[in-house]
Amino acid sequence: CADAAMFKAKELGRDNYRFYTAGLNERASELLALEGALRQAVDKNHLVVYFQPQVELASRRIIGAEALVRWQHPENGMISPVDFIPMAEETGLIVSIGEWVLRQSCLQARQWQVAGYPPMRISVNMSARQFRQKDLVPMVRRILQETGLSPEYLDLEITESILMNDVDGAVERLVELHSLGIQLSIDDFGTGYSSLAYLKKFPIQYLKIDRSFVRDVIIDPNDAAIATAVIDLARNMNLNVIAEGIEQQDQHQFLLDRGCGYGQGYLFSRPIPAHEFEQLLVRQQGV
Ligand code: C2E
Ligand code: MG
Ligand code: MG
Ligand code: MG
Numbered sequence: 001c002a003d004a005a006m007f008k009a010k011e012l013g014r015d016n017y018r019f020y021t022a023g024l025n026e027r028a029s030e031l032l033a034l035e036g037a038l039r040q041a042v043d044k045n046h047l048v049v050y051f052q053p054q055v056e057l058a059s060r061r062i063i064g065a066e067a068l069v070r071w072q073h074p075e076n077g078m079i080s081p082v083d084f085i086p087m088a089e090e091t092g093l094i095v096s097i098g099e100w101v102l103r104q105s106c107l108q109a110r111q112w113q114v115a116g117y118p119p120m121r122i123s124v125n126m127s128a129r130q131f132r133q134k135d136l137v138p139m140v141r142r143i144l145q146e147t148g149l150s151p152e153y154l155d156l157e158i159t160e161s162i163l164m165n166d167v168d169g170a171v172e173r174l175v176e177l178h179s180l181g182i183q184l185s186i187d188d189f190g191t192g193y194s195s196l197a198y199l200k201k202f203p204i205q206y207l208k209i210d211r212s213f214v215r216d217v218i219i220d221p222n223d224a225a226i227a228t229a230v231i232d233l234a235r236n237m238n239l240n241v242i243a244e245g246i247e248q249q250d251q252h253q254f255l256l257d258r259g260c261g262y263g264q265g266y267l268f269s270r271p272i273p274a275h276e277f278e279q280l281l282v283r284q285q286g287v
Pocket of ligand 4: 188
């Protein structure tokens with residue numbers, strides 16, 4: 001197909017067109033190969049869920065974990081979700097991957113509870129396609145039943161841009177999800193174009209301040225102003241705030257001083273496999 005297009009382009013004698021077409025076809029076949037590989041990875045159990053602690057900033061105690069998927073490629077090593085989630089979204093593979101991540105996460109949270117660790121929330125990321133999927137609500141209900149996790153410990157993270165894409169549809173969907181008794185968070189808050197007027201319509205409990213504002217919060221007065229405004233907004237609306245991407249002590253202190261309740265970031269821990277996360281829980285209990 002790539003060759004045919006190239007041949008046709010050559011015939012036409014339009015070099016630019018030729019290169020452009022060849023480039024597109026190359027990309028298309030790369031995507032196709034990647035899609036096939038990801039499909040196999042799903043079948044062969046090459047996906048793995050890592051967990052990043054979410055802590056109370058004042059005490060550094062773990063209050064939850066965000067589930068973050070990785071692809072353990074037999075040759076290429078660990079592949080980041082940013083390199084395959086968009087393609088999974090485009091091809092629809094995200095629906096089965098998302099369901100798998102949700103099940104693994106609920107199972108793991110339940111196992112830790114059964115093992116006697118203090119109950120904590122588990123946060124799972126939703127993609128746009130998943131969020132709009134017709135049977136999302138029954139699917140979540142079924143997974144909670146199957147895994148035995150009580151709904152109040154599950155938190156679904158939905159990005160601001162997904163919600164703003166179709167506000168009325170999003171409100172309806174969030175209300176349905178909320179009626180399951182689960183928690184809801186707006187992820188990457190501040191990076192989209194949210195009209196603050198809509199925020200009050202959403203039955204959410206958490207706002208997550210995007211990492212891009214936390215990174216330079218100490219040196220960039222604009223980022224400091226944005227982070228502070230989000231914290232104030234959340235507090236005034238009775239929402240919890242989680243700051244993402246806290247890497248340094250002074251960022252932690254800044255956010256704590258401004259009244260941000262919770263955070264996650266490399267300062268506390270990177271996303272880690274379940275058995276390592278369990279070590280953190282053990283250490284925290286002082287067992
Ligand atoms: P996100 O939901 O905003 O997740 C936070 C990302 O920030 C994670 O990247 C996490 O590893 C990273 N991070 C956390 N703390 C720090 C820090 O202190 N410094 C820096 N530089 N980075 C930090 P990750 O794991 O690569 O995931 C990237 C994105 O991929 C996620 O962004 C989320 O949008 C998506 N994603 C991951 N897992 C899933 C999934 O199961 N389903 C869906 N739909 N999306 C997922
Ligand atoms: Mg997230
Ligand atoms: Mg985020
Ligand atoms: Mg983010």
